[in-house]
Amino acid sequence: MNKTMITTDICIIGAGPVGLFAIFEAGLLKMRCHLIDVLPQVGGQLSEIYPHKPIYDIPGYPAVQAQQLVDNLMKQIEPFNPSFTLGERVESLERQPDGSYHIGSNEGTVIHAQVIVIAAGLGSFEPRKPEIPGLAAFEGKGISYMVRNPETFRDKRIVIAGGGDSALDWTIFLSDIAAEVTLVHRSDSFRGAPDSAEKVFSLGNTGKIRLLLQSQLSSVHGNGKLSHVGITGKDRTEYRLETDALIPLFGLSPKLGPIADWGLTIDRSAIAVDTVDYSTAVERIYAIGDINTYPGKLKLILCGFHEAALMAQSAFRYVHPDERLSFKYTTVNGINAF
Amino acid sequence: MNELIHISVENQVGESHQLAIPTDINLSLMEVLKASEYDILATCGGMALCATCHIQVIDGAEQLAPLTEAELDMLDTLPDAAGNSRLSCQIRMSPALDGLKIRIFGNN
Numbered sequence: 001m002n003k004t005m006i007t008t009d010i011c012i013i014g015a016g017p018v019g020l021f022a023i024f025e026a027g028l029l030k031m032r033c034h035l036i037d038v039l040p041q042v043g044g045q046l047s048e049i050y051p052h053k054p055i056y057d058i059p060g061y062p063a064v065q066a067q068q069l070v071d072n073l074m075k076q077i078e079p080f081n082p083s084f085t086l087g088e089r090v091e092s093l094e095r096q097p098d099g100s101y102h103i104g105s106n107e108g109t110v111i112h113a114q115v116i117v118i119a120a121g122l123g124s125f126e127p128r129k130p131e132i133p134g135l136a137a138f139e140g141k142g143i144s145y146m147v148r149n150p151e152t153f154r155d156k157r158i159v160i161a162g163g164g165d166s167a168l169d170w171t172i173f174l175s176d177i178a179a180e181v182t183l184v185h186r187s188d189s190f191r192g193a194p195d196s197a198e199k200v201f202s203l204g205n206t207g208k209i210r211l212l213l214q215s216q217l218s219s220v221h222g223n224g225k226l227s228h229v230g231i232t233g234k235d236r237t238e239y240r241l242e243t244d245a246l247i248p249l250f251g252l253s254p255k256l257g258p259i260a261d262w263g264l265t266i267d268r269s270a271i272a273v274d275t276v277d278y279s280t281a282v283e284r285i286y287a288i289g290d291i292n293t294y295p296g297k298l299k300l301i302l303c304g305f306h307e308a309a310l311m312a313q314s315a316f317r318y319v320h321p322d323e324r325l326s327f328k329y330t331t332v333n334g335i336n337a338f
Numbered sequence: 339m340n341e342l343i344h345i346s347v348e349n350q351v352g353e354s355h356q357l358a359i360p361t362d363i364n365l366s367l368m369e370v371l372k373a374s375e376y377d378i379l380a381t382c383g384g385m386a387l388c389a390t391c392h393i394q395v396i397d398g399a400e401q402l403a404p405l406t407e408a409e410l411d412m413l414d415t416l417p418d419a420a421g422n423s424r425l426s427c428q429i430r431m432s433p434a435l436d437g438l439k440i441r442i443f444g445n446n
Binding site: 049050122123128129130131161162163164186187190191192216217248249250251253254268269290299 | 379381382383385387388389390410411412414415416417418419
């Protein structure tokens with residue numbers, strides 16, 4: 001855990017295009033920004049999911065590649081010298097007596113900011129959990145949704161459930177470490193990388209792993225700690241398998257995460273905002289871009305840009321309470337860098 | 339010509355309704371379900387990323403266009419997918435879908 005304290009005017013959660021442009025709009029009003037994102041790079045979905053796809057509805061660009069737009073935004077905000085915490089997930093929020101906030105990350109970073117802007121897009125991608133009764137009771141007590149340190153599985157009996165790339169990769173990797181590896185997959189083929197699938201089949205054939213195809217994980221059992229999992233095969237009868245650990249690997253799905261517990265008004269996984277300034281139900285917290293909702297909301301980058309501009313005008317009063325805000329055009333005033 | 343596409347939709351609690359959709363609507367099935375106020379999130383907006391628009395095809399699977407790679411990859415990671423599972427965001431509405439029967443599976 002590194003205990004870093006960063007002090008800034010505005011903490012922006014999410015480094016997608018809207019979070020990046022918010023730095024520009026805030027910068028014009030002399031507000032400094034710090035960005036935090038769970039992904040290891042800036043750009044959000046654009047860089048992570050479709051970097052090479054053309055976007056056709058950015059004003060002034062007949063077509064622009066997603067990554068090019070991110071690169072341009074980074075250049076555009078350069079004069080305002082933003083700082084970044086990447087690869088860390090926002091976990092906690094603490095309101096200070098003066099109204100400002102401390103935002104804590106999973107790595108121990110603390111950001112002190114006057115204003116928080118949530119520009120988290122779809123949310124953070126978290127492990128998808130199978131719907132099995134009692135699953136949560138064994139989380140951390142035999143069930144984990146990711147492999148942080150393979151050594152914790154040394155000489156243990158483990159069951160991996162899933163059929164994607166990560167299920168295949170971890171099955172192969174852990175077969176050399178664990179005492180016993182069982183892979184449970186609902187179909188009889190794998191869509192993951194052909195090399196990995198072939199390797200898994202050969203490990204199954206040689207008896208190095210137990211391969212349970214056309215089978216589903218159907219129940220979990222134990223007394224305080226996981227001891228058995230129930231597997232249901234093609235014949236629909238369930239049998240129990242003794243195990244020390246279960247690793248369900250069913251991909252990632254976008255979730256609001258800890259933000260859902262901040263007292264904001266949540267409407268169908270989105271944050272309700274006032275369209276006057278895109279403020280949330282909690283003072284000094286704004287939500288812009290795909291993460292927010294309001295009557296007529298369109299999930300478009302260009303709408304997020306507009307929301308960022310209005311947010312900045314409103315946030316000014318918290319960052320510079322003693323100053324009067326006067327609206328200026330960049331064509332008249334240019335950009336006054338920090 | 340004012341033909342309609344008829345689709346039978348079973349919601350998460352087992353109630354079935356018929357939808358009649360104009361042939362020229364030019365939407366995905368997910369968008370039609372959302373517009374018809376079915377309880378699906380479709381968080382990712384149609385990019386085959388979140389699987390919250392997961393459906394099962396009860397009748398008429400052969401009327402649908404084949405699954406795309408992105409759709410197959412996503413379905414393969416789902417714990418509750420079955421052989422007749424599809425992502426409704428990856429299905430374009432077309433007259434060929436007339437008579438289709440589906441069950442909504444996606445939730446939060």
